[in-house]
Amino acid sequence: MVAEKSDALVLRAVEFSETSLVVTLFTRDFGKIGALAKGARRLKSPFESALDVLALCRIVFLHKSSGALDLLTEAKLLRRFRPAGRELFGLYAAYYVAELLGELTDEGDPHPELFDLADETLLGLAAGEPVARRVVRFELGALRLLGHMPSLQQCAECSAPVATAGRVAFGQLDGGVLCGRCRGGKTQVVSVTAGALRTMTQMADPRSRTWQRIEIDARTLGEIRGVLNGYITNLLGRKPRLHQYLGLLWRY
Ligand SMILES: [Zn+2]
Structure with missing residues (x-):
């Protein structure tokens, strides 16, 4: 297993056990991955709070063979998502x-x-x-x-241009x-x-x-x-x- 690094957006985080999370991440270099973050729910977690949904973080993970969850070993928070104002x-x-x-x-x-x-x-x-x-x-x-x-300007079937008015x-x-x-x-x-x-x-x-x-x-x-x-x-x-x-x- 090789340790891989990438920037990642946290799409989902689901409690896996009393101490761990299963996260779905969209990474810049490897696309979507599912990874186990052992100990992520502990008070002193190795991931701190980098695994909040919508957070941008830099991760290190061990890539498992097909079917198995990858293993997250590091996640450093780069930016947390905070919406502007009070609008939802x-x-x-x-x-x-x-x-x-x-x-x-x-x-x-x-x-x-x-x-x-x-x-x-x-x-x-x-x-x-x-x-x-x-x-x-x-x-x-x-x-x-x-x-x-x-297709927005040419017919999706025959490629003829469609009307530009009406x-x-x-x-x-x-x-x-x-x-x-x-x-x-x-x-x-x-x-x-x-x-x-x-x-x-x-x-x-x-x-x-x-x-x-x-x-x-x-x-x-x-x-x-x-x-x-x-x-x-x-x-x-x-x-x-x-x-x-x-x-x-x-x-x-
Ligand atoms: Zn057509």
């Missing part, structure tokens, strides 16, 4: 980031860019940036980096927008404005430095949420747990 939405959004990282990624499948995006998102939420926009930016970035980005069909099961010819016979098709699709395209652009200045009005946000909520629910095979807590935010 920032905290819910941070838990949602953890939920999506846990549900959309596989163990041992590293995605350093996704790690950096999650880290940046938590920093933004802690700094009190507008939550709804941060969530959309993270969702679209995560979908792109994991190869699930929906309403466009979006196939929740078809990987994106559909042209008039391809939409026939499809189920779970929603209608979305071309304007909302344009905003999503801008929000998804990884090279964009201007996305933080994009104003998303309530109607457009409602449309974007309709598309993303359905799309992500289909991808996971169930509704993300945090959607119910974030729902009020999306109704603004």
Whole structure:
């Protein structure tokens, strides 16, 4: 067994015995791992309080063979997540980031860019940036980096460009927008404005430095949420747990 090092975000921590925790971590270099932290619940723990959910830490762990839990040997706290102000939405959004990282990624499948995006998102939420926009930016970035980005401007079936005005069909099961010819016979098709699709395209652009200045009005946000909520629910095979807590935010 080789000792591996990485930065990691704590996604989950579950009591394992009177003294130990089983943690799910999203590491920058090794992707998601499940690890046993022996003694983590002791008063004088070798991990201090580095294993709180949403904390960023630097870890050392022993990589076990397939199936077995890895063994965490060190965790040094780099940053704890503290939401800005007294609003709970920032905290819910941070838990949602953890939920999506846990549900959309596989163990041992590293995605350093996704790690950096999650880290940046938590920093933004802690700094009190507008939550709804941060969530959309993270969702679209995560979908792109994991190869699930929906097609927003070309028909997902035949690649024909779709209308740039009015309403466009979006196939929740078809990987994106559909042209008039391809939409026939499809189920779970929603209608979305071309304007909302344009905003999503801008929000998804990884090279964009201007996305933080994009104003998303309530109607457009409602449309974007309709598309993303359905799309992500289909991808996971169930509704993300945090959607119910974030729902009020999306109704603004
Ligand atoms: Zn088509």
